[in-house]
Amino acid sequence: MSELGMEEPGELLVPSAVDTSGLPWDSFSAWLHCICVVGFDLELGQTVEALYPPHAKLTDKEVRVPGFIHDRALNKSSDGCLGDTQFCFRFRQSAGRKASLHCALDQMDRDSPVYLKKDPACFYGYVYFRQVRDKSLKRGYFQKSLVLISKLPYINFFHTVLKQVAPEYFERSDPCLEAACSDIDRWEEPLPGKILNLGIMGIVIKVGEITVKVEIHFFFFFFILLFFIFFFIPFKKFGFDLLWELVLLGEPLVVMAPSPSQSSETVLALVGCIAPLKYCSDFRPYFTIHDSEFKEYTTRTQAPPSVIFGVTNPFFAKTLQHWPHIIRIGDLKLAGDLPKQVKVKKLKNLKTLDSKPGVYSSYKLYLNRDDEIIKQLQKGVQQKRPSEAQNAILRRHFLELTQSFIIPLERYVAGLMPLQKSISAWKSPPQLKPFIQEEFMKTLEKAGPQLTSRLKGDWIGLYKHFLRSPNFDGWFRVRRKEMTQKLEALHLEALCNEDLLIWVQKHSEVEVVDLVLKLKNKLVQAEREHLPVKADVLSKLREHVDAIIQELPEDLQGILLKTTTS
Structure with missing residues (x-):
């Protein structure tokens, strides 16, 4: 185990002030962009009261993102959200913000599965919201959020961190956050292959290999959730694969839920159900009418965009009646041994303020429903099978379905690679063959998903639709x-x-200089783009360059060596 240089469990460092000159915040930046405290003012609305560490910045547009606080704080009557609530939201970073140059994040990103890579254009906000009655305040309520902002989609991990930091902060205020920032800046960077013990607020969170164990936590968070949410909508007509197809094809989908936590968890579960394929369209785990993209996503002048977002405000039931696919999540309360069954409904049956749980869609499935998975889960409920086991069944079902779908694509795309014997040192690398839809479709007859999946149906139609989707493009x-x-x-x-x-020895001086410059450019490219080439190959090529330079006249040697060092 590597030495982390952090406090032992039970000890807590509370500095009187944070000295930014002594703390470069490199380790902190590998995990988080910032920690912020957001309150609700009756006149000003949502306000950022504090930002940590001291150098952290959010633009005016980012600060105005509504998801920082529970939307019921905006209502006159806020009794419905008393207590503590955790949820997640996602928002676009402002245009012009410089991309992170953190090398640790870059290395982690290269080695992580595509669905666990950092988000280049968006931030995740992990929220711990507290509301309690307080007669001393004008509105009669204390309403405040502690928010972790990060590029990393480690949902379960950051919610665990918040559970340690937020209650302590609400009791002790600012010094607690200074201590938390110092703790996080002592963390080892999230590089693949490491087992980490991460100290925070006097306790240690053990995280396994960042590309394996965090991935597992990520899946368990999603799919335990999938079971509990989706079992309240046991699709007698369509089956679980209805939602899988909608997400796979990037169909516009809105989740209407009773709380931000259920909204964000459901959206994240949907996005995760096509793993290991990455969902490449936009998704908003928690979306409000005050969001800057509200008009963009709710306009009736054009077809709904490819996006999944979760909402809690009843106003959306009227605003989004034109959306093709709507999921309503009710309060998750079991009725006896089995959940109350809810039918899939046609969109035409959606009333303006229809509050009944269900799936509202006129979508026609390409694949036949999979009754077997529903029977397995129903049997598990009757036998009181542990939720972890139910989770594993559902997770394996979606994983196998996605893998069966993607294997023929992987096989075909691998064939677009030129043969290695066609690569010559004295010619530019050959180009990839183009992806031709008709050729791919011909491969499905003998090497299609029927080799690995028991499902029947219109696989050809599903692939044709998928090839037009943002998920295929990504x-x-x-x-x-x-x-x-x-x-x-x-x-x-x-x-x-x-x-x-x-x-x-066989070429002119001009040609030799040109070769040296091209080789140097290739070495720079290899390092900049992290090409999959062994270190000894690059080392040997540098030796070749040095040896060639030594064969040139001294004046040219000086120029080329100077260029090399610069």
Whole structure:
């Protein structure tokens, strides 16, 4: 176990002030952008009261994001959200904000599964909201949120951190947050392959390998949730695969829930149900009428965008009647041994303020429903099977379904890679073959999902629809980049295996200088783009460059060596 340099459990460091000159905040920045305290003022509305660490900044637009506080704080009667509530929201970072240059985050991002990578364009806000009666305040309520803002989608982990920090903060105020920031800045960076003991507020949170154990926590958070939420909507007509298809195809989907926590948890569960495929459209775990994108997402002048968002305000029931797919989540209370069954309803049956739980959609499934998974879960309820076991069944079902769907695509795309024998040191790396839909469809007859999935139906139609979706575009962009980088890496290996000094002796001085400059550019590219090439290959190629430079006249050596060092 590596030495973390943090307090032992039970000890708590409370500095009188944070010295930014002594704390560069590199480790803190690997995990969080900032911690902020958000209150609700009757006249000013939502206000950011404090921001930690001292150098942290949020733009005016980011500060105005409504999700920082429970929307019922905006109502005159707030009894419905008394106590503590945790939820998550997601918001766009302001245009012009510089991208993070943190090398640890970059390395972690490269080695993480695509659905656990940091979000380049958005922040996640992890909220701990407290509301209690307070007659000394004008409105009669104390209403405040403690929010962790991060690029990382580690939902369960950050909610665990908040459970330790927030109650302490509400009791002791600002010094507690200064201590928490100092603790986090002592954390080891979230690099793959490490087992971490992360000290926070006098306790230690043990986190396993960041690319494995955190992923497992991420899944358990989602799929335990999926079971409890979706079992309240046992789709007699469509089955669980209705939601899987809607998410896979990037269909516009809104979740109407009674609370921000149920809203955010349901949206995150939906996004996670197509893992290991990454959901590439926008999603908002908690969305309010005060959000800056409200008009963009609720306009009737154009078709609803490809987005999943969760809401709690009843106003959305009227505003979003034109949306093609709506999920209503009721209070999650079991009726006896089995949950009360709710039918899938046609959109035309959705009344303006219909509050009954259900799925409102006219979507026609491409695949036949999978009755087996519903029978397994129903049997588990009757036998009082542990929730962890139920979770594993549902998680495996979605995972196998997605893998069966993506394997034929992976197989076809792998065939777009040029043969290694076509790579020459003296020619530019060959181009990838184009993705041709008709050719891909022909492969499905013999190598389609029927080889690994028991489901029948219109797989061809499902693939055709998927190829027009943002999820395919995002997936293919990633795969094309990976294969292009692999070609560049193979080209570097080919150059490394050539005797470049013999080539130099047969070519002019101008051609040799041109070769040196091209090789140097390739080395810079390899480091900048983190190409999948072995370190000894790069080292040997640098030696080749140095040896070639030594063969040139002294004046050129000086210029090229100066360029190399700069």
